[in-house]
Amino acid sequence: MLSIDHGKLLVGCVVGLLVLGGATLGLGIGGFATEQAGSNVTDSGAELEIGTVNAPTEVRPDEPLQVQLRITNTGKRTATKQVALRLNRNGDTQAQETVGAKQVELSATESTNVTLIAGADHIRSGEYTFAVAVGESSSPETTGNVRVLTPPTFSLDDTTENATVVRGTNSMISANLTNVGAYRGVRTVEIAVDSDRNGQYPDNETLHESTLSLAGGQSQEVTATVNTTNLEPGQYQYSIATANTTTNGTLRVQQPATIQVVNTSHRVTVTNGEPANVSGVIRNVGDVNGTDTVTLWSNSTNTTYSRTVSLGANETKTVSVGVNTTNLSRGTYNYSLGTTDDRGTVPVRVQDTQFEVSELKGPNVLYLRDTAVFSAEVTNTGDINGTQTIQHRIDSDGDDRPEAYGVERNITLAPNESTRVRFEVEYTLADSTEYPVEPLRLQTYVYGIYSRDSRATTAMSVKPPWVKYDDSGSSAGGSTTVSNGDRASLDEITQDKYGLYYDEVSSETKRQVEEIHERQPFADGLVAAEVRTREEIARQDYGADVKPGENFDFTGLNIAVQQKVEADFDAQFQTQSGDRIESWDELARDTYGTSYDNLTSSRQADIRTTYQDQFE
Numbered sequence: 001m002l003s004i005d006h007g008k009l010l011v012g013c014v015v016g017l018l019v020l021g022g023a024t025l026g027l028g029i030g031g032f033a034t035e036q037a038g039s040n041v042t043d044s045g046a047e048l049e050i051g052t053v054n055a056p057t058e059v060r061p062d063e064p065l066q067v068q069l070r071i072t073n074t075g076k077r078t079a080t081k082q083v084a085l086r087l088n089r090n091g092d093t094q095a096q097e098t099v100g101a102k103q104v105e106l107s108a109t110e111s112t113n114v115t116l117i118a119g120a121d122h123i124r125s126g127e128y129t130f131a132v133a134v135g136e137s138s139s140p141e142t143t144g145n146v147r148v149l150t151p152p153t154f155s156l157d158d159t160t161e162n163a164t165v166v167r168g169t170n171s172m173i174s175a176n177l178t179n180v181g182a183y184r185g186v187r188t189v190e191i192a193v194d195s196d197r198n199g200q201y202p203d204n205e206t207l208h209e210s211t212l213s214l215a216g217g218q219s220q221e222v223t224a225t226v227n228t229t230n231l232e233p234g235q236y237q238y239s240i241a242t243a244n245t246t247t248n249g250t251l252r253v254q255q256p257a258t259i260q261v262v263n264t265s266h267r268v269t270v271t272n273g274e275p276a277n278v279s280g281v282i283r284n285v286g287d288v289n290g291t292d293t294v295t296l297w298s299n300s301t302n303t304t305y306s307r308t309v310s311l312g313a314n315e316t317k318t319v320s321v322g323v324n325t326t327n328l329s330r331g332t333y334n335y336s337l338g339t340t341d342d343r344g345t346v347p348v349r350v351q352d353t354q355f356e357v358s359e360l361k362g363p364n365v366l367y368l369r370d371t372a373v374f375s376a377e378v379t380n381t382g383d384i385n386g387t388q389t390i391q392h393r394i395d396s397d398g399d400d401r402p403e404a405y406g407v408e409r410n411i412t413l414a415p416n417e418s419t420r421v422r423f424e425v426e427y428t429l430a431d432s433t434e435y436p437v438e439p440l441r442l443q444t445y446v447y448g449i450y451s452r453d454s455r456a457t458t459a460m461s462v463k464p465p466w467v468k469y470d471d472s473g474s475s476a477g478g479s480t481t482v483s484n485g486d487r488a489s490l491d492e493i494t495q496d497k498y499g500l501y502y503d504e505v506s507s508e509t510k511r512q513v514e515e516i517h518e519r520q521p522f523a524d525g526l527v528a529a530e531v532r533t534r535e536e537i538a539r540q541d542y543g544a545d546v547k548p549g550e551n552f553d554f555t556g557l558n559i560a561v562q563q564k565v566e567a568d569f570d571a572q573f574q575t576q577s578g579d580r581i582e583s584w585d586e587l588a589r590d591t592y593g594t595s596y597d598n599l600t601s602s603r604q605a606d607i608r609t610t611y612q613d614q615f616e
Contacts, residue, residue, distance in 0.1 A: 047075035048106065048134060058147045060183065061125055065099075065118040065146060069132060073106035080105040081134050085116035090127040090145075097122070125150040125182075152185020152216070154178065156245045159221065164252040166288055167233055171226040171251060173207070175240040179214035186213045191224035193238045193251060195231060201239050228253050233287065257290020259283070259311060264337050264344035268323075271384060272330065272352035276323040280337045280344055284311035292339045296321040296346075300333050325350050329453075330382055353386030355379070355413065355451035359420075362447065364527050365461050365496070368440070375422040376449040376456050380413035387412040392423040394447040396440065399547065400540040402448050402457065421449065442499030444529055446540060457540070461496050461529030487520045488528050496528035508551055519573045526572055537568045555612065559584075581614045 052070040059065050065087075073079050085100040099118035106112060116132065128146050157176045165171035173191050191208045192201040208224035222240075233255040240247045264280040284290055289312045297304040305321045323335065330352035336343050355378055362374040374392055390409050393402035407423055440462045448457030490502040493513050498505060502513065512533040522531055535552040538544035542561050546552055554562065566581040587607050588596040596607060 047073065048079055048081060048104070049074045050132065051111070053132065053143050055130065055144050055146060057145070058149055059123070060149050061123065061151055062120055064120055065123060065128075065130070065148075067100075067116045067118075067130060067132065067143075069114040069116065070111065071104055071106065071114055072111040073108055076108050078105065078107045083114055083116065084133045085118060086131050086133060087118055087122065088129045088131075090129060096131065099123075123148045149182035150180070150216075152179050152181035152183065152187075152214075154185070154187045154214075154242055154245060155180050156189070156240060156242055156247050158240055158247045158249050160249060163238075163249055164254065165226070165228055166254045166256050167228050167231060168256055169228060171228060172223055173226060173238055173240070173249070173251070174221055174223040175247070176219055176221050177212055177214065177242070178219040179216055182216045184213060184215045186211060187242050188212075189222045190241050191222065191238065192241075193226055193236055195236060197234075197236060199237075226251065254287035255285070257284055257286040257288055257292070257311070257313075258341050259290060259292040259294075259309070259339045260285055260342040261338060261344040262316065264346045267332075267347045267349055269349045269351060270325055272328060272350050273326050276325055276348045276350075277320055278323055278335055278337060278346045278348065279318055279320040280346070281316060281318050282309065282311070282339060283316040284313060287313050289313060292341075294319050294321070294337070294339055296323070296335050296337050298333050298335045301328065323348060330354050351383035353380055353384060353388060353413070354382035354453050355386075355388045355390070356381050357390075357449055357451050357454040357456045360449055360456035360458060362458065363460050364458075364529050365463055366440075367463050369426065371424050371426045372460075373422065373424050374447070374449060375420055377418055378411060378413070378421050378451060379418040380415055383415060385412065385414050388452050390421045391450045392425065392447070393450055394440075395445050398443075400446050400536060402446055402450075404450070423449070444497040444499075446536075459530055459532065461499065463495075463499060488517070490514070490517050493517055493528045493531075497531075512552070521574050523572055523574055531572050532569075534565055534569050538565045541565075541568065559608075582611070584608065584611055587611060 049072045050069055051072055052068075054068040056065070067085050069083065071083065081104055083102055083104050084098050086096040087099050088096040099122040100116040102114055102116060104112065104114060118130075125148050128148060129144075130146055131143050155178045157178070159174045159176050160172070161174070163171070163173075173193075175189065175191070177187060177189055179185055179187075188209065188211045190206055192206045194201060195205055207226060208222065210222055212220050212222070214220060226238075231253045233253050236251045236253065238249050238251050240249070259282050262281040262283050265278060268276045268278055270276045278296055280294075282294060289310070291308060291310040293306050294309050295304060295306045303323075305323065307319060307321060309317060309319055311317055319337075321337070325348075328350045330350055332347050332349045335346050335348055337346055338344065357376050357378055359377040360374075361376070363372050366372050376390075378390055380386060387410055390411055391404045392407040393404050395402045396405070397403065407425060409421060409423070411419060411421060413419065442462055442464060444459055444461045446457055446459050448455050488496070490513055493516055494500055494502045494505055494509075497513070498509070502510065505513070512535060516528075516531055516533065522528070532540070533552075534554055535544075535546060538552075538554075538557060538561065539546055542557075542565060544557060544561070554565070557565065563583045567583070570581070582590070584596040584604075584607050587610050588594060588599055588603075591607070591610075592599060592603060596604060599607065
């Protein structure tokens with residue numbers, strides 16, 4: 001508050017004189033009326049003295065400027081005068097403007113307080129000089145300065161550092177709000193992104209809203225996080241707005257590195273053992289550089305090959321992967337060549353020989369010291385010429401899996417070419433070591449001719465020389481091999497299969513011989529030595545884990561294997577009603593007139609129970 005209390009402003013009877021602080025200034029007051037309106041004569045002996053002036057140094061633009069005066073009539077007569085407040089904006093060359101005035105009447109020696117007011121409509125932000133004057137035409141005397149403060153005014157600056165972001169990562173939009181006014185104010189800032197790109201900013205697109213209270217000259221940053229996961233690549237406008245200020249910017253969302261398979265090589269054809277070169281063209285269709293793993297895999301071979309590849313934006317590259325075919329058999333394998341985002345399929349055809357063995361011929365009964373002749377037809381059903389080793393094998397250790405023992409021959413065949421491979425083998429007595437073939441005992445053996453890819457097997461019974469038939473058909477030792485519908489005794493079956501009498505074999509073997517005995521007669525062309533038990537079929541053809549002589553639990557096999565074993569067993573006999581095990585499907589058709597798969601769950605359960613009852 002500006003206070004002037006040591007200067008005096010005297011108003012006397014001399015027309016047009018202003019005394020301020022002992023100095024007399026001409027105010028140019030032309031005839032203030034003191035007694036009659038319009039009179040130009042001032043009362044003689046009247047003198048007004050301004051003792052104190054109080055005024056603020058600063059005001060807000062929405063506040064009035066109030067100047068307080070203490071006026072005393074030091075004269076001897078009553079005086080009536082106008083006291084005026086005048087303002088001059090600094091730098092304004094125009095005349096002072098009277099913004100407030102009051103008529104003052106004081107008796108001799110009387111004092112009073114006068115407040116002169118300049119309304120808010122007379123002032124705006126800036127520096128002012130104010131003065132008080134007595135009388136309408138008196139010259140003003142400067143009494144002080146006042147500053148009208150600048151109201152809270154806010155500037156908004158976009159300070160977003162990087163408006164380009166890869167989709168899936170977060171971006172920050174930021175702005176700096178500054179109060180350029182002279183005193184504290186409050187402002188709300190909203191940040192929004194036009195995510196649907198329709199030019200509007202509804203409430204659901206507002207990312208952040210905050211209300212800030214800032215002192216004059218103070219600044220504060222406002223930030224909002226943009227989650228770009230659900231934004232398609234492209235440009236989006238964003239808005240940073242207050243009540244009276246808005247700034248806009250552009251957010252660019254980039255496609256992340258996306259490496260796609262443009263095309264793959266056509267079918268690759270190689271010979272077994274050669275590497276297969278599988279290739280594909282890949283491209284980064286994203287807007288930024290990226291690294292990905294190109295993987296080549298095959299479900300059928302359960303193999304995977306991979307390679308890391310880096311590509312710039314929109315860069316294309318050809319990637320080749322070598323496939324090891326050493327352990328792949330002949331055939332076509334589908335490989336998938338792919339990246340994280342895409343894949344293509346490449347068929348790899350592996351060519352190789354395929355030697356199929358068929359039409360096995362050999363003895364059903366072998367007499368020791370005889371030369372046995374074994375032969376089979378071998379056909380190359382593969383794609384290329386090739387050479388393979390063809391072996392004659394025999395199960396000499398009794399596990400029903402014939403072993404190689406050095407009797408073999410190498411043959412070369414073109415595709416679709418066939419030849420008959422023949423082996424002549426002289427078997428010896430059990431205690432002889434003169435022959436390359438392992439000595440055999442008097443029992444039944446599984447034998448066969450094998451290629452790398454295929455085999456043909458059957459069984460033969462080994463007997464001593466003295467049981468040979470003579471020309472009349474009778475044997476020297478009384479034993480016989482029965483076939484073609486004849487029925488064999490338990491001893492004959494045991495002799496033909498195992499070289500022993502029925503009483504000499506184990507109880508498990510007896511049980512299985514009894515099954516064969518009960519199911520006679522044998523199918524045409526079969527002799528007892530060739531007829532296999534269920535146990536032998538399960539072990540030899542279907543890999544059942546049971547050793548010869550062990551108790552054999554047929555119903556413990558998988559149901560599907562049971563049916564296959566039973567079908568093979570039944571095929572060795574001349575079929576009669578009720579003498580064979582019927583499969584699920586046969587029972588279903590007999591009972592319900594449809595296949596097992598077409599039955600309801602409850603009926604399928606009934607069929608399975610009926611099937612098991614056949615073994616009781």
